Amino acid sequence: MTLRRIESDSEQHITEKSEPGGWSHSTSLRWRLSLLSATLVAIAVGIITVAAYWTVSSFLTASVDRDLEQKADALLSRAAEPDFYAHVDHELEGLKVFNTGLRVAFAPPHWDFVVGDSIALPGSIVLENADSGTQMMNTSTERILVKKDESGAAVILAKDVTETHRLISTLGILLLTIGGVGVLVSILLGFFIANAGLRPLVRLQNAVDEIARTDDLRGIPVVGNDELARLTVSFNAMLKALRESRQRQSQFVADAGHELKTPLTSMRTNIELLMMSTRPDMPAISEQDRKDLERDVLAQMTEMSTLIGDLVDLAREESREVSEQIQLEHVLDTALGRVASRRLGVQIKIVESIPWTINGDEFSLTRALVNVLDNAIKWSPEKGIVRVALRPLSDGFVRITVEDSGPGISPEDRELVFERFYRAVSSRSMPGSGLGLSIVYQVVQRHFGNLEVSDSDDGGTKIIIDLPGRPGGSDFET
Incomplete structure (x- = not known):
C-alpha cells in the first residue's frame, strides 16, 4: 500500500511539472483561498472606491455649479433694475468681494463689449446665440458659467x-490607500480563516498519511458534524470495506493453501511411489498396487480440479455484480437438467413450481441451485428421492x-456448513471441497434472500432458500 502511494505521489508530481501554467497545482490550498478572498475583497473595494470617488467628485462639481448659477440669477435679476447700469462696476466688484476666487464679466443687451474681468471662453454657444440659455465650461483651473436671459444680458462667472x-x-x-490596506488585511484574515x-x-x-505509512x-476519529466530518465517515466506511476485503483475501488464501x-x-507421494517402482534398483510392486496408486492419483487430481473450480467460483461470486430480470422457474429447470444424469439411481421429483420473476444474476443462481441439488443427490x-x-x-x-x-445434518453442524471449507465429521470420507454451500450462501445473501x-420429512436434509421477487410477469421493478 505504501509503495502504491509513493508511485501515486510521483505521478502527481510529474503531472504538475508537465502541465503548463501549473501555479494552482504548486500553490497550497490555504494560499489559494487567501488570495481568492483577497481578490474578491479587492474587487469589492475597487468598486466601492470608484463609486465613492465618482459620487464625491460629482457632488462637489454640482455644488460649484449650483453656487455659480444662483449668483448668475441674482446678478441678472439685479440687471433688470433701472439704476443697475449706472453702478455696474460697483455691483460686479461687490459680488467678487464676498466670493474669493470668483471672476465676473457682464455683457449688457446689444453691447459689443463686456464689463468686468476679461475671461477667455473656450467657445460659448450661448453668447453666439440670440436666445437665452446656460452653458458650463472647464479650463485647467476654473469652472466657467455663461448665462443669458431673455433681454439679451449675459453673465460670465469663472x-x-x-x-x-x-x-x-x-x-x-x-x-x-484605504483600499490597499483593506486588501492586505483581507489577505491576512483570509489566511487566518483558511488556516482555521x-x-x-x-x-x-x-491521518491518511499515517495510514499509508x-x-x-483503523478508523479515523470523527470531529463535528460538517462536510469534513461526513467525508471522514465515508472514508472510515471505505477503510472498513478495505479491511474486511483484506481479511477475506487473507482467509481465502490461507484456507485455499491449506486445502490444496x-x-x-498425497498425490506427490503416490507419484513418487510410481516413479520408484520403475527404477531397477527398487523392489517391484504388484500390478494391483500399481492400479490402486494410479486410481488414487486420478482421484486426487479430480479432487484438486473440483477444489480449484470451487475456489474460482467463490472468487467470482465476491466480485460479480450482474443484475437482470430473470424467470426463477427457468433457472431451476436449467439446474435440474445439469444434475439429472449425475446419479441415475436417485430420482428427482418436482413437487411444485410456479412462475416467478426476480432481479438478479442468472449464472450465480443456477450455480447455487446446482450445488444444492448436487449435495442432495450425493447424500x-x-x-x-430428491424433492424440489x-x-x-x-x-x-x-x-x-x-x-x-440422506442421513441429514446434525443440529450442531447446521450453523457451520455455510462456512468455507467446513466439512462435518461424517462427511470427510466423501469427496468434496467444503465450498459448495458457502457459494450458495454468498449468492443468496447477494440476492437479499435467506x-x-x-x-426433511424422512430424516434427511432440507435446504430452504427464500428470495424476493414477484409472481408471474417480467415487469419486476427493484
Whole structure:
C-alpha cells in the first residue's frame, strides 16, 4: 500500500511539472483561498472606491455649479433694475468681494463689449446665440458659467476650482490607500480563516498519511458534524470495506493453501511411489498396487480440479455484480437438467413450481441451485428421492425447498456448513471441497434472500432458500 502511494505521489508530481501554467497545482490550498478572498475583497473595494470617488467628485462639481448659477440669477435679476447700469462696476466688484476666487464679466443687451474681468471662453454657444440659455465650461483651473436671459444680458462667472481639484485628488489617494490596506488585511484574515477552516482537512490528511505509512486500516476519529466530518465517515466506511476485503483475501488464501496442500501432498507421494517402482534398483510392486496408486492419483487430481473450480467460483461470486430480470422457474429447470444424469439411481421429483420473476444474476443462481441439488443427490441413498418445490411464501418472497433422504445434518453442524471449507465429521470420507454451500450462501445473501437448513420429512436434509421477487410477469421493478 505504501509503495502504491509513493508511485501515486510521483505521478502527481510529474503531472504538475508537465502541465503548463501549473501555479494552482504548486500553490497550497490555504494560499489559494487567501488570495481568492483577497481578490474578491479587492474587487469589492475597487468598486466601492470608484463609486465613492465618482459620487464625491460629482457632488462637489454640482455644488460649484449650483453656487455659480444662483449668483448668475441674482446678478441678472439685479440687471433688470433701472439704476443697475449706472453702478455696474460697483455691483460686479461687490459680488467678487464676498466670493474669493470668483471672476465676473457682464455683457449688457446689444453691447459689443463686456464689463468686468476679461475671461477667455473656450467657445460659448450661448453668447453666439440670440436666445437665452446656460452653458458650463472647464479650463485647467476654473469652472466657467455663461448665462443669458431673455433681454439679451449675459453673465460670465469663472470660479477657481484648484482647491476643489486638490480635495478630490486627496480623496482619491485616501480611498486608494484605504483600499490597499483593506486588501492586505483581507489577505491576512483570509489566511487566518483558511488556516482555521482547513485545520480539520489537515488533520484528515495527516491521518491518511499515517495510514499509508503504517498500513494500519483503523478508523479515523470523527470531529463535528460538517462536510469534513461526513467525508471522514465515508472514508472510515471505505477503510472498513478495505479491511474486511483484506481479511477475506487473507482467509481465502490461507484456507485455499491449506486445502490444496493435503491432496497435493498425497498425490506427490503416490507419484513418487510410481516413479520408484520403475527404477531397477527398487523392489517391484504388484500390478494391483500399481492400479490402486494410479486410481488414487486420478482421484486426487479430480479432487484438486473440483477444489480449484470451487475456489474460482467463490472468487467470482465476491466480485460479480450482474443484475437482470430473470424467470426463477427457468433457472431451476436449467439446474435440474445439469444434475439429472449425475446419479441415475436417485430420482428427482418436482413437487411444485410456479412462475416467478426476480432481479438478479442468472449464472450465480443456477450455480447455487446446482450445488444444492448436487449435495442432495450425493447424500441420498440408492433409489432415493430428491424433492424440489418452488412455492410462494408471500406477495414479495418465494421459497425454494430441496429435500433428500440422506442421513441429514446434525443440529450442531447446521450453523457451520455455510462456512468455507467446513466439512462435518461424517462427511470427510466423501469427496468434496467444503465450498459448495458457502457459494450458495454468498449468492443468496447477494440476492437479499435467506438460507436455512432443517430436517426433511424422512430424516434427511432440507435446504430452504427464500428470495424476493414477484409472481408471474417480467415487469419486476427493484
